[in-house]
Amino acid sequence: MDYQFKDIEKKWQKFWADNQTFKAEDKTTKPKYYVLDMFPYPSGAGLHVGHPLGYIASDIFARYKRLKGFNVLHPMGYDSFGLPAEQYAIQTGQHPVVTTEDNIATYRRQLDQIGFSFDWSREVRTSSPDYYKWTQWIFMQLFNSWYNKDADKAESIAKLVKHFEQNGSAGINAVCDEEILSFTADAWKVMSNQEQQAELLKYRLTYLRESTVNWCAALGTVLANDEVKDGFSERGGYPVEQKKMMQWSMRITAYADRLLKGLDTIDWPEPLKEMQRNWIGKSVGALVRFRISDFPFRNLNAPYDNEPTSKVIEVFTTRADTIFGTTFLVLAPEHELVASLTTPEQKGDIEAYIAQAKKKSELERMADAKTVSGAFTGSFAINPVSGEKVQIWIADYVLAGYGTGAVMAVPSGDQRDYLFAKHYNLPIIQIIDIQKIETEADPTKEGHYVNSGFINGLTYKEATAAVVAKLEEIGAGKAKVNFRMRDAIFGRQRYWGEPVPVYFKDDLPHLIEEKDLPLVLPEVDKYLPTESGEPPLARAEGWKYKPGASSVAPSKSPPGGETLAARADSNEDTAHLTGIYREAADSALYEQLKDFSSDNRKNPTEAEDVLWQLLRNNQTGHKIRRQHAIDAYIADFVSLQKGLVIELDGHHHKLNKEADNIRTEALNHFGFTVIRFTNDEVLNNSQKVIEQIKDKLDSLADRDLSKLSDTFTKSEVQVSPTGGDLEGASADAAYEYELSTMPGWAGSSWYWYRYMDANNDKEFASQEAITYWKDVDLYIGGSEHATGHLLYSRFWNKFLKDLNLVIEEEPFKKLINQGMIQGRSNFVYRLIDEEGRSTNTLISHGLIKQYKTSPLHVDVNIVDNEVLNINKFKEWRPEYADAEFILENGKYICGVEVEKMSKSKFNVVNPDDLIERYGADTLRMYEMFLGPLEQSKPWNTNGIEGVFKFLRKFWRLFHNDAWEFSVSTNEPSKAELKSLHKIIRKVEEDVERFSFNTSVSSFMIAVNELTDLKCNNKAILQDLVVILSPYAPHICEELWTLLGNEAGTLSYTAFPKFNSAYLVEDDFAYPISINGKTKLNLNMPLSLEPKDIEAMVLASADVQKYLDNKTPKKIIVVKGRIVNIVL
RNA sequence: GCUCAGAUGGUGGAACUGGUAGACACGCAGGACUUAAAAUCCUGUUCCCGUAAACGGAGUGCGGGUUCGAUUCCCGCUCUGAGUACCA
Known part of the structure; x- marks a missing residue:
């Protein structure tokens, strides 16, 4: 029979699926090999011909490694959370689960028909709760960790707390926020829990803080830096602006150095x-402190630290x-000292400049890079080593976000400083003897220093060391390494992502309990933000956290996040608490708190209800309100006159306890005394509780409202003025969850470990599996993930290693970027008439110079070798039905251009069509060819x-002229063996170097040779089947069984052994x-030696x-x- | 601007450590089979000179260099693609 690829391919795809042929073994003595493809997002458009390129390569490699005796892990799954499904949901109302399911089905069908040897028993999907349970779990580990620079690894936050308790902050060398407190062990112990938690948040590897984010209003979410291109969103191209928001961040900067160093240990493409x-942008330099010179009463000899x-x-x-x-010095216009540095005379200039700088968008600022602009503040600073007085300027060439947002301008060495100095007539001082600074800055490091005080005559290396030493000596600076990389924002105001396993109590984030994982994505009515601008998850009804099934939450607290816009507390004493205490006096929050208060009143807990019956109507001699909002908190019960808050607590785990303490501290700050009772105390002995409350009330003096800050008084009056007097029914209260979801990269930052043990419901992967599989040996994918997925993955991997959860420092030992497959567009050329109108006449490409034409994209599928199929073209579009053609040599030749593959350019080639026409084996080989x-x-x-013809020719080696299967069992000839062993060696070499x-x-050469030799020798052909099988597995499986082997054994047979003896030649045709x-x-x-060869050559006529x-x-x-x- | 990668026939590309440049395939041309077309098979196909052949000359983006010998190594330049950008 002729080569019937359709039947053969269907048959073997079914066989592989039915027999789980490619299931990796878990317990084996074979060496492991892990081949992974970058996690695909299952898009609705399906695969185009460029997508499978990497998969085919990795599949060939995986199949080859199996033949070489390795236990191969070659899995596939889906990074199935993401924006497209959600955008579709917003437009159509279809649940992203449904869209995702459909897309995965299409994807899977397309993958299956290419004949990949994936182990489908390990398929994972990031959007499945079984999977994201572990993504959330890893998040929790990050929350509970800090980075110890001395150990150069992440450690448990409990260890940090212990250190604080024993030694205070001394001796801690951590990666943390800039502004951390210095304290002794005793000071730590007397800190309120709230203060302690606030401090710890500055150390956690994932933390909540107000950050400047890339806000994309059109998408309604923040974007990661790598999702923003030139001020627009990478997906959709919508404008992105900088905005301050409360956000989850990942302290990836802790790993900056290790991420950098690790690059030298891995086999990745250099680009x-x-x-x-x-x-990562590491730069090694120094921090230098310049005193401002107009400070009154300044002692220039005083230590810098006292300034x-x-x-x-x-x-x-x-x-x-x-x-x-x-x-001179230059500050970024946004620098915090600008206002205080500006002298009255310069105020106008500075304000005008700042206003103008603000107006410029990111894009304009970049386009405008060449114009020099700035403004003088009127103030001066003192050079710490020379004592020179220099002007302080602002200019937008200095970026607020990099370094300290200020530079010392050295115009002789830095071109931007040079241009600035020229433009504003500031001095330029030569500092190195060989420096040439007549027309531009000269950043040379050669030569010796001049005009440079104590470093005169030194070389670059000596001078740098001397200056840093001097700076350190006088306290005016120190050596410092700076990184461009920022901490990664970890929240998206979107629906279709992993919920963050955090709830808020008293405005502080708390992890949910591990037993409550996974925190399942709730259902919502719409996939849009709420009217008040909260993320879609705010729409989920009744989605609240109830810690511990038996415990009862004492009160509801308002959610955190951006709705509680943090504003700096103006009160000096509490400045260090900024970000924890929030002012509550604005009207938006007032409405929300009022709602929550009344909610809570309507749904009291049993204990609250019991106590209320004893407190209401002045039974204690004092008026008590219940569920009354104070600042951002809602007190269970309060006497405003006495300033006493009575709180009821359930049985909480430790975290709740801590949060309660923070809440107490906050209320103390606002002038309230807090007493607490547990629900049990109230229920078991309410009389005793009431007596304690009475005693407390009697002991307290009336509050003096005049002493309180205006803000507070106002808010107290504004919030819930009649609070507490209403009665209500009962229901259980609970805490608000975090409402943003995790970004797209969360699920993909650890997925290769899940494949090692995909169905484990006890751990993200068992230690046994991780110990065996270790890391990915070969990772194939596109370079578009360079600064996203591949950086975040390395970060999480290092973190997991620090926790001893995984073994390897780097997750992907070898990585290959497959090239992009671009589209190849075809064009027809429409004639433009005298009046400039389009006609219905089309000019062949070779003749267009003679006419005035305009090019039009034409479907590449109706063009063959640039020759347009005119009949199909007429059918393609009704408007071309009666088109006329001006041909060359009787043909219409189309123009060609290379562009991105896209539907709008009619250059998309679908693998389904090619498989229909030629089969999967041909497609696989052609993509490689x-x-x-x-x-x-x-x-x-x-x-x-050509590739199809090759496979047919290969098939024919096994068949006689009548297309009947026929092989001989004769001894193979020398020539046949030579052909075979040539290809054995060649394929081994090529596959090992991914060529x-x-x-x-x-293969084509080998088959051509064997055809010429009329070879139908079974031994030769059977080896050839094995060698070819990674490339063209279907046809080879078929021939393997025709040769009398058991079905399914081909994938695990041994690769033929190369024997160089068959390639030894007696003669060589010397050029x-x-x-x-x-x-x-x-x-x-x-065998001839050079001397004899020389003689023979010269003897030749x-x-x-x-x-x-x-x-x-x-x-x-x-x-x-x-x-x-x-x- | 900076960084990286690349440039070989009409096309995709091969030449692994400096050793016969253009393998393999497409396309094209000619031929066989056929009433014809498709399919299949055979031959030729870097360019230039020469009517064909033998033969001769040039040739791996451009200009130099090292070498017995350079697509490969070195220096300078041009162009293309990718990334990145007032990063101090």
């Missing part, structure tokens, strides 16, 4: 490593050696016939070249012809390679 290096921070400007520089060349895997190239279907295109060529130009070939035995009677000056003989005669 990709380079991208990560740039992204108030408002009177010192810190700059970061990578060239501390150039400090004597500093002729196209060129080197890493190289980007336009898709062109033209060559696919799949060249091995496809070699004889004269002066390096090959002139002829001369057949000589390989053919060679003599070329010598022209001259005596060769020299003869070079390379045995087995070449002879070169120099005349």
Whole structure:
């Protein structure tokens, strides 16, 4: 029978699925090999011909490794949370679960028909609760960890607390927020729990804090830096603005150095490593402190540490050696000291400049990079080493977000400073003897210093060390390493993502209990933000956290996040609590608190109800209100006159307890005394509780409201003025969850571990599985993930390693970027008439110079080798039905251009169509044949016939002229063995270096040779089947069974062993070249030594012809390679 | 601007450590089979000169260099693609 690819491919795909042929073993003595493809997002558009490229390569490699005796893990799954399904949900109302399910089904069907050897028993989906349970779990580990710089690893937060308890903050070298407190052990112990928690949040590896984020209003969410391109969202191209919001962040900066160093240990493409290096952006330099010179009563000899921070400007520089060349300082317009530095005379200038800078969008600022602009503040600073007085300017070329937001300008060495100095007539001082600064800055590090005080005459290295030493000596600075990389924002105001396993109590985040994982994504009525701008999860009804099934929540607290816009507390004493205490006096919050209060009143707990019956109607002699809002808190019961808050607590786990303490501290701050009772105390002995309350009330003096800050009084009056007097029914109260969801990269930052043990419901993966599989040996995917997925994955991996949960420091040992497959568009050219109107006449590409035409995209599927199929073209679009053509040589030739593959350009080639016409084996081989895997190239279907012909020719080796299966069992001939072993060696070499295109060529050569030899030898052909099977598995499985082998054994048979003996030649046709130009070939035995070869060459009459009677000056003989005669 | 990658026939590409440049495939041209087309098979196909062949010359983006010999190594430049950008 002729080669019937359709039947064969269907048959074997079914066989593999039914028999789970590619299931990786868990317990085996075989060495492991882990081949992974980058996690796909199942998009609705399905695969185009570019997508499977990497999958085919990895599949060939996986199949090859199985033949080489490895236990291969080759899994596939879906990164199935993401924006497209959610956008579709917003537009159509269809639940993202449904959309995702449909898309995955399409994806799976397309993958299956290409014949991949995935182990589908390990399929994972990030959007499945079984999976994201562990994503949430890892988040919890991050929350409970801090980074110890001395140990250079993450450690448990409990260890940090212990240290604080024993030694205070001394001796802690952590990666943390800038502003941390310094305290003794005793000071720590007397801190309120709230203060302690606030402090700890500055250390946690995932933390909540107000950050400047990329806010995309059109998408209604924040975006990660790598999701923003030139001020627009990467997906959709919507404008992105900078906005301050309360956000979850990941302290990836803790790992900056390890992420950088690790790059040297892994086998990744250099450009990709380079991208990560740039992204991390390490620069080694120094922090230098300049005193502001107009500070009254200033003692310039006083230690820097005694200066108030408002009177010192810190700059970061990578060239501390150039400090004597500093002729002015420049601050970013947003710098916090700008206002206080501006003198009255300069106020107008500065304000105008700031206003103008603010107006400029990110884009304009970038486009405008060449214009020099700035403004003088009127103030001066003192150079700490030279004592020189220099002007302080602001300019938008200094970025607020990098370093300290201020620079020491050295115009002789820095081109931007140079231009600025020229423009504003500021001095330029030469500081190195060989510096040439007539027309531009000279950043040289060669030569010796001049005009530079104590470093005069030194070299770069000496000077840098001397300056840093001096700075440290006088306290004016220190060596410092700066990173460009920022902590990664970890929240999205979106529905279709992992819920963050956090609830809020008294405005502080708390982890839910581990036993409550997974925190399942709730149902919502719409996938849009609420009217008040909260994320979609705020729409989920009754979605509240109830810690512990038996315990009862004492009160409801308002949610955190951006609705409680943090404002700095103006009160000096409490400045360190900024960010924890929130002012509650604004009207938006007032409405919310009022709602919550009345909610709580209507749904009291049993204990609350009992106590209320004893407190109401002045039974204690005092008026008690219940569920009354104070600041951002809602007190269970309160006497406003006495300033007493009575709180009821359930049985809580530790975290609740801590939060309660923080709440107490906050209420104390606002002038309230707090007493607490547990629900049990109230229920078991309410009389005793009442007596204690009475005693407390009697002991307290009336509150003096005049002493309280205006803000508070106002808010107290404003919030819930009649609170507490209403009666209500009962129901259980609970806490608000975090309402943002995790970003797209959360689920993909650890997924390769899940594949190791995909169905484990006890752990994210068992230690046993992790110990065996360790890491990914080969990872194939696109370079678009360079600064996103691949950086975050390395970060989480290192974190998991620090916790001893995994073994390897780096997750992906070897990585290959497959090139992009570009589209190849075809064009027809429409004639434009005299009046400039389009006509219905089309000009062939070769003739367009003679006419005025306009190009139109035409569907590449109706063009064959640039020749337009005119009939199909007429049918393609009704408006072309009666088109006329001006042809060349009777053909209409189309124009060609390489563009992105997209529907709008009519250049999309669908793998389904090609499989229908040629089969999966042909598609697999053709995609490899196209060129080197890493190289980007336009898709062109033209060559696919050649590959199909090759497979048919291969099939024919096993069949006689009547297409009947027929092989002989004779001894193979020498020539046949030579062909076979050539291909064995070639494929081994090629696969090991991922050069799949060249091995496809070699297969063609081998089959051509064996066809010429009329080879139908079973031994030869059976080995050939094994060698080819990674590339074209279906046809090989079929032939394998026809040769009499058991079905399904091909995938695990042994790769044929190469024997060099079959390739040994007796003779070699030496190329004889004269002066390096090959002139002829001369057949000589390989056993000949160079001397004999030389003699034979000179004796040859053919060679003599070329010598022209001259005596060769020299003869070079390379045995087995070449002879070169120099005349 | 900076960083990285790349440039070989009409096209995709091959040449692994400096050793016969253009393998393999597409396309094209010619031929066989056929009433014809498709399919299949055979031959040729880097360019230039030469009517064909033998033969001769040039040739791996451009200009130099090292070498007996360079697509490969070195220096300078041009162009293309990707990433990144007032990063101090």
